[in-house]
Amino acid sequence: MEKIEHLGIAVNNLDEAIPLYEILLNTSCYKLEEVEREGVKTAFFQNGPNKIELLEATHPDSPIAKFIAKKGEGIHHIAFAVSDIKAEMKRLKEAGFNLLSDEPKLGADNKWVAFLHPKSTKGVLLELCQERD
Numbered sequence: 001m002e003k004i005e006h007l008g009i010a011v012n013n014l015d016e017a018i019p020l021y022e023i024l025l026n027t028s029c030y031k032l033e034e035v036e037r038e039g040v041k042t043a044f045f046q047n048g049p050n051k052i053e054l055l056e057a058t059h060p061d062s063p064i065a066k067f068i069a070k071k072g073e074g075i076h077h078i079a080f081a082v083s084d085i086k087a088e089m090k091r092l093k094e095a096g097f098n099l100l101s102d103e104p105k106l107g108a109d110n111k112w113v114a115f116l117h118p119k120s121t122k123g124v125l126l127e128l129c130q131e132r133d
């Protein structure tokens with residue numbers, strides 16, 4: 001595991017949340033991207049060496065819609081940068097962590113991603129992400 005790459009924050013409405021975070025972080029959103037398979041629209045902000053990802057559900061069955069229905073808006077996941085996502089997934093699986101997929105998936109912001117279930121990480125959804133070549 002390398003540094004924390006970004007924090008994911010679930011929001012009801014990007015049109016409302018983006019301008020708020022632009023003021024808060026004093027920087028413009030640099031990327032808007034929809035990940036159709038995951039049912040999310042994302043907005044990215046660079047903040048020093050870190051990033052913030054805002055996530056809005058695109059349909060009621062989206063994991064983000066379910067998260068907000070249960071817990072409200074707020075921190076949804078912490079993403080760690082890794083250099084070899086498959087090796088890291090194997091290492092964590094062998095160590096007993098519960099991964100949400102067997103293979104890395106295509107994520108937002110040009111990344112390969114995989115998630116660890118919060119039940120095996122003391123309540124936090126963790127994302128591994130590797131830059132795609």
Ligand code: ZN
Nearest residue numbers: 008053079127
């Ligand atoms: Zn993320």
